[in-house]
Structures are given as C-alpha cells and as structure tokens.
Amino acid sequence: MFTIFVKIEDGLKKFIWELQQMFFFSLKMISTCFGRPIYVFETFEQMHFIGIGSLYLVVLTGLFAGQGMAIQFSYELATLGSQNYLGRILAIAVVRELGPVLTGLMIAARVSSGITAEIAAMVSSHQVDAMRAFGIDPVRKLAAPRLISLIVMVPALTVIADAIALLGGWIIAIFIAHMSSTLYWANVLDRLRFGNLFIGLLKPAIFSLVIAFIACYKGFTTRGGTRGVGASTTSSVVTSSITLLIVNFLITKLVISLFAGYL
Amino acid sequence: MIRLENIEYYIGDIHIIRDVSLEVDEGETLSIIGQSGSGKSTLLKLILGLSRPTSGRVYIDNIDITDMKEVQLREVRKRIGMVFQAGALFDSLTVGENVGYYLLEHSSMKLSDISEEVQQMLSFVGLPAEIIDRLPDELSGGQQRRVAIARALLSTKPRIMLYDEPTTGLDPEMTDRIVNLIMKIKEPRNVSQIVVTHQIADAFNLADRFVMIDGGRKIFDGDGKRLLGSTDESIVKFLRPFNSVVSKHCELLTQVNGYNETSR
Numbered sequence: 001m002f003t004i005f006v007k008i009e010d011g012l013k014k015f016i017w018e019l020q021q022m023f024f025f026s027l028k029m030i031s032t033c034f035g036r037p038i039y040v041f042e043t044f045e046q047m048h049f050i051g052i053g054s055l056y057l058v059v060l061t062g063l064f065a066g067q068g069m070a071i072q073f074s075y076e077l078a079t080l081g082s083q084n085y086l087g088r089i090l091a092i093a094v095v096r097e098l099g100p101v102l103t104g105l106m107i108a109a110r111v112s113s114g115i116t117a118e119i120a121a122m123v124s125s126h127q128v129d130a131m132r133a134f135g136i137d138p139v140r141k142l143a144a145p146r147l148i149s150l151i152v153m154v155p156a157l158t159v160i161a162d163a164i165a166l167l168g169g170w171i172i173a174i175f176i177a178h179m180s181s182t183l184y185w186a187n188v189l190d191r192l193r194f195g196n197l198f199i200g201l202l203k204p205a206i207f208s209l210v211i212a213f214i215a216c217y218k219g220f221t222t223r224g225g226t227r228g229v230g231a232s233t234t235s236s237v238v239t240s241s242i243t244l245l246i247v248n249f250l251i252t253k254l255v256i257s258l259f260a261g262y263l
Numbered sequence: 264m265i266r267l268e269n270i271e272y273y274i275g276d277i278h279i280i281r282d283v284s285l286e287v288d289e290g291e292t293l294s295i296i297g298q299s300g301s302g303k304s305t306l307l308k309l310i311l312g313l314s315r316p317t318s319g320r321v322y323i324d325n326i327d328i329t330d331m332k333e334v335q336l337r338e339v340r341k342r343i344g345m346v347f348q349a350g351a352l353f354d355s356l357t358v359g360e361n362v363g364y365y366l367l368e369h370s371s372m373k374l375s376d377i378s379e380e381v382q383q384m385l386s387f388v389g390l391p392a393e394i395i396d397r398l399p400d401e402l403s404g405g406q407q408r409r410v411a412i413a414r415a416l417l418s419t420k421p422r423i424m425l426y427d428e429p430t431t432g433l434d435p436e437m438t439d440r441i442v443n444l445i446m447k448i449k450e451p452r453n454v455s456q457i458v459v460t461h462q463i464a465d466a467f468n469l470a471d472r473f474v475m476i477d478g479g480r481k482i483f484d485g486d487g488k489r490l491l492g493s494t495d496e497s498i499v500k501f502l503r504p505f506n507s508v509v510s511k512h513c514e515l516l517t518q519v520n521g522y523n524e525t526s527r
Contacts, residue, residue: 037368126351129313133345134365134418135337 025139025220026213029147032140039145046149050111051156057106058161065102066165069093070172083177087187090169095196099162100203101248104211107154108240112215115146116236119219120229128220143216147209154208155201162200195262199255206251207244214240264289264455265310265423270319272305272479279305280316281479289422290453292445294470296461298501302479303459304348307425310457311345312336323423344415348427350407352399358385358410359395365418384413388444405437412444424448426458430465442468463505475501 070090077083119142122128131138166188173179218236222228265287272280280302287293295303308314309321312328320329328339352361363381366372372380382392388409399407408429415424426445430438442465449456458469466473473490475483477497483490490498 122353125349125354126347127353129308130345130347130351130353132313132333133311133340133343133347134368135340136368137333 022217025217029143032144043145043148046145050149051153058157061102062161062164063168066168070169074177087184088191091188091191094165095200100158103158103161104207104244112211112236112240113233115215116219117233120222120232123222147212150208150212155204158204210243211240266322268320270316273317283481287455292456292470293472294466295459295474297476301476304427343423344421346411346415346426350411357396362413384417388413405433424456
C-alpha cells in the first residue's frame, strides 16, 4: 500500500517538474521571437510547411465535418419543424467549436509530429550540440520560426476550415434539406457576429501556442536514440491533442461565463 | 590553455565524471583514452560548455567558463572547433552549406566569397570540389568526418580543436588520412588539440600526452612511455587487445629513447 503512495508521489513530482520545465522552455521560446537574429527564411519555410502543407487536410476535414454536422442538424431540426435554423446552428457550431478544434487536432497530428521528430532527430544525432558549438541558439533557430509560423497559420487555416465547412453545410442545405440558398446564408451571416468570430479566432491562436510549446519541448528533451525519437513524437501528438481539447473546454467556459451577452 | 579542476558530473543519480582534473597547454595534443561509456565524450562537452559540471571549474585561456551564460559562452566557443562523434553534420544541408555554416550564420560575406572559402577548405581536407552540392547521406563515413573537420576549421579559425572519436568505424586507409589531417591542422597555428578515442594506434600517432579515464575517474596522466610502462591493472587490461600496436610503439621507443619493454 505504502509503495503505491510512493509511486503516486513520484509520478506527481515528475509531472510537476515536467510542467515547470515546459513552462520555462515556453518562456524562452517566446523571448527568442524578439531580438536578433531573426530567421526569416526558416520562418517562411515553416509557414509553407504548416500552411500550404496542411491545406488539403484542413479543406477535406472542414468539408466532410461540415456536411456531416449539417445532415445531423437538418434531421433533428426537421422533427422540431425548425429546419430553417440550420444555417444559424451550423455557423455557431462551426465557428465556435468545430472549426478551431478540428483544425487544431489536424495540425497537432500532422505538424507537431513533424516538428518533434525533426528536432528530436537533430538532438539525437548531436546536430543541436553542433549548432550550440557554432554559437547558434538552437531554440531561436529551430523553435522560434515554428512558433511564429503556427501563430500565423493555425488561425488562417481555421478560417479556411470554417468557410469550407459552411460551404459543405450549404450543399446539404440545398440538396438534402431542400432549403433556399438565400435563407441558409442569411442565417449563417446573422450568427457571424464579432463575439463568435472573436472566440473562433482566439481559440486557434491559443492552440498554436499549445502545439508549438509541446512539440518543440518534446523534441528538445528527447533522450534515448531512435526509440527516444519515436517515443517523443508519439508523446508530442498525444499530449498536444489532449491539452488542446482541455484548453478548448476552458476557453469556451471562460468566454461563455464572461461574454455570454455578446455572443 | 584548457584546465579542468576537480570536475564532478552527474546525470540524475548516475555519477558520470569523478573528480577529474587535467590541463592542456598551447600546441599540445592530448589524447583521452578509455573504454566506451567511461565519460570521455562528456569531458569534451564540459570543456565546450555544452554540459555544466555538477561541481569543479572549467577554464579556457584562464577564463572560468563554468558558470558563464550561454551568450557569453558563444564568444568562448569561437576559439574552439569541435568535431563530433560521427560528424554530426546537418543532414538537411549540402556539404557546402555545412562547411560554410558558421560564415553563413555569422558573417556578412558574399555568397561567392563563402563558396570560395568552402572550396579551399574542402581542398585542405582532401575532398574534391564536386561534392559541394551533395547531402551528407551521400558521402562515405571518412568523407563525412573530413567535412566535419572542414566545418570546424572554417567556422572560427580555432586555437583549440576537440575531436570525439574521429576515426571510429573507418577503414585503415581513411583512418590514416584523418590522422594525417589532424597532425596537419596542429602545425601551422600551434593549435591545442584533445582527441578522444579508444583506438590506441591513433592515440599513439597523434598525442603528446595521454589521459586515461575509467568509470569516470582519471587513472592515468602522462606520456606514452609512462603509459606503456604502467602496471595499473585497468591500463594493462585496456591495452591488452592492442598488444601488436603497443609492441610496435615499444620498439620505436626503444630506438628513440632506449626504452626497455621488459620494464612493463
């Protein structure tokens, strides 16, 4: 029994220590975004990898998720005789929740694994040590461009995902729910208010920080050769996905509590 | 030039380095020998400030770098060139970008000038200019090591060179080339060098002095003659697999210094 308590205590200590290390690392990452040198080429390269590279994923996810949601909503609303509200409900669901969360999860899966694997492989083959030996700050060189790129690209991709999902919903509204196109878009536009758009852009901005911090931290703290690289990559995807969902819940709760009247 | 004082180093609960002190003078080549996992490479990382000792002090040119901030350490590292184990070349960059890495990052030189410097350096380490656009994966092990040496040399025109297992895994011909290259680097600028290796033949070819590390502890510090004459059980055990090399060096020492092998 005593052993179990000791193990729990050790586990908790390790978790808190890791959390503290990640916090300090995150602060360092933010600080390296300011000051010189600025790695412009690397930042644009990462923007291309994250933005253009994830576009097809986000478009497909947005389209089919939007259509799926629209079918579900249209059937349920039909039973209540409120099918005309499909556009309103879908706009809220997509802009506030579905778009940011799905885009975040897709980016977490594709990009955080890529970032962690690349940095971890460099750590494992002493390339990061070599960088430091040449007087280069590896966090500034490797992490800062990825952080900046994610901050720019995740909200942009979320807006695209939202638009595609609403377009998918429109296809369902026209061909399955047999609604008027004008009515659907009027409903959608009615709900695209500042409050909803704000929460819809706040979330991806915070998700981008979560993904960047976790992916880079896991990469830089890799130990144990090839197996360590694999373990870090898996851990990066799992941790960032779960953290993202927790953070999503917290933001939703906080915003609804504070700004319910503006939404 | 390089001085370590009573270095202790732990990773978690593991005691990696135990009370190691050593000095390397200007123009001297020191070989750190010992079994794999004895802590030799860790010593190089401590000298370069890539790892911090748990206790003890590290001095470079009489400057205490032990508690220096990373920003200050970057200045110190400009005097030091490091050739990492297996090269540690940047695998997404070409040979040319690897060799010219420091200049590309830190200088305002024109690309054409950097390219010229890179070609000169490749020629110095005995590599053809054609490989400049190749990726490290497309090179042999020996070529990768020479690119790594070229990168270290071009970076800062260092006065101290650190080599971590520069010949491990190479065939005898390539090993000879690397050994000759290391000797060639030392001469014109009186560069101080530390070569970490468990290849005894290379150590004898290169070093003025030897330090042997066993289980993180320094068990020997002296010249080749004293090393060969040592009766320490760990040293004798370590040298035993290299008897032919040791005998060859004993013969040479006999010719040069009147050393008597029977004294071992």
